Amino acid sequence: MTAPLDRDAIAQRLVATGYVPDRDLAVALALMQRLSRPLLLEGEAGVGKTEIAKALAEIHRTRLIRLQCWEGLDRAAALYEWNYQRQLLAIKAREGHDAKAVEAEIFSEAYLLERPLLAAIRQETAPVLLIDEIDRADEEFEAFLLELLSDFQVSIPELGTIRATSVPHVILTSNATRELSDALRRRCLYHYVDYPEPDREARILLARLPGIDAALATQVARFVAKLRKEDLVKVPGVAESLDFAASLVGLGDLRDDPEAVHDALVALLKTREDRVRLAPAVVARLVEASA
Numbered sequence: 001m002t003a004p005l006d007r008d009a010i011a012q013r014l015v016a017t018g019y020v021p022d023r024d025l026a027v028a029l030a031l032m033q034r035l036s037r038p039l040l041l042e043g044e045a046g047v048g049k050t051e052i053a054k055a056l057a058e059i060h061r062t063r064l065i066r067l068q069c070w071e072g073l074d075r076a077a078a079l080y081e082w083n084y085q086r087q088l089l090a091i092k093a094r095e096g097h098d099a100k101a102v103e104a105e106i107f108s109e110a111y112l113l114e115r116p117l118l119a120a121i122r123q124e125t126a127p128v129l130l131i132d133e134i135d136r137a138d139e140e141f142e143a144f145l146l147e148l149l150s151d152f153q154v155s156i157p158e159l160g161t162i163r164a165t166s167v168p169h170v171i172l173t174s175n176a177t178r179e180l181s182d183a184l185r186r187r188c189l190y191h192y193v194d195y196p197e198p199d200r201e202a203r204i205l206l207a208r209l210p211g212i213d214a215a216l217a218t219q220v221a222r223f224v225a226k227l228r229k230e231d232l233v234k235v236p237g238v239a240e241s242l243d244f245a246a247s248l249v250g251l252g253d254l255r256d257d258p259e260a261v262h263d264a265l266v267a268l269l270k271t272r273e274d275r276v277r278l279a280p281a282v283v284a285r286l287v288e289a290s291a
Contacts, residue, residue: 004033010059019048019055020196020203028191029056038149038170040134040185043193046237049173052193053130056169063127065168067116069137075144079117079154087111107158121152121164129168134184135177142184149187196238198225204238205245212249219254220245222290223261224268230278230286233271243267254287261287 005013010033011026021029029052032039041049057064067078087106094102114122120129134142148154152164172188174180196204201221205212212220224241236244247264248254254261262283269275 004030005059006030013059014055015207017055017058018204018207019051020200020207021052022196022200025052025191025193028189032189033169035189036167038172038188040172040174040180040188040190041193042174042176042190044195044235044237045175046235046239047193047195048238049171049193050130050132051238053128053132053171053173056171057128060126060128060169062125062169063123064130065116065120065123065127066130066132069131069133069135069141071136071138073137073141077115078141078144079115080156081113081115082107083111083113109159112159117148118154118162120168120170121148121154121162121166123166123168126166127168129170131170131172133175134172135174135180139181142181146183146187149184195225195228195235196221198222201225201238201241205242208242209246209249212245213252216248216251216253217245219290220248223254223286226286226289227268227278230282232269232277233273234269236268236270240268240270253291255291258284258287 007023007026007030010029011021011023014021014026014029028039031037041052043049053066054064090106090111091102094105116129120127131145134145149170152167153161155161172184195201198218198221201224202214202217205217205220206214209217220241224236224244228235244264244267247267248260251257251260258280262278262280265275265278265283269278
């Protein structure tokens with residue numbers, strides 16, 4: 001087993017992947033690794049929570065296994081299910097054989113279909129397990145997760161208890177659309193992911209868009225930060241900020257072409273109401289304030 005990375009090493013390696021963390025996130029990731037505890041990342045949609053898991057898998061050079069949560073997500077979709085078609089074919093092919101022997105065979109590994117949670121604990125090399133948008137799942141599914149998050153094991157009635165071959169690096173994300181249970185929170189370390197400050201967002205733009213001018217990246221980051229304080233239906237996230245900046249690569253200054261800035265809002269704003277609110281006069285004001 002490799003030695004846990006410290007805060008500074010994690011921060012440096014994340015930057016090398018194109019993810020620019022703040023100090024508190026680097027600390028949370030270092031402690032998650034040292035304590036072998038899941039990390040719950042909470043924050044608004046678009047702040048980069050999922051990207052953290054992707055970057056973590058990259059710095060550990062390991063597999064990313066993702067479970068996307070939704071309302072009604074159940075054990076079969078998350079953990080395992082049996083290959084019923086193959087089981088039926090096997091039963092038909094073995095008609096007249098000993099029933100107990102047939103049952104033992106069809107409920108064996110050969111007929112088991114792994115889903116993300118089971119796959120994550122059966123890897124030889126510890127993967128990153130991303131349980132994405134856990135707040136979209138039901139409370140019953142949260143309760144089902146507790147065994148995995150506490151002991152890194154799962155129970156399959158036909159096979160017994162399966163313990164982790166290697167303990168995965170577990171990241172849970174939540175957009176805070178509903179309150180999560182105390183039981184789930186107690187099993188996790190916690191970090192709130194906020195929109196980046198302009199200086200850090202400028203560094204993100206420079207890391208992800210090598211062709212962008214540093215001065216323009218700073219202006220774009222300031223513009224987006226001020227835009228997020230406007231009365232918007234959907235506040236733009238970092239992904240939208242990257243698209244917006246990519247649309248403006250080549251400009252020396254946002255003030256050089258206000259029309260281009262206004263046109264590029266198609267990458268930044270995602271509702272009709274927000275496009276109407278951001279009239280050219282408003283955009284001009286934000287551009288001047290960002291210079």
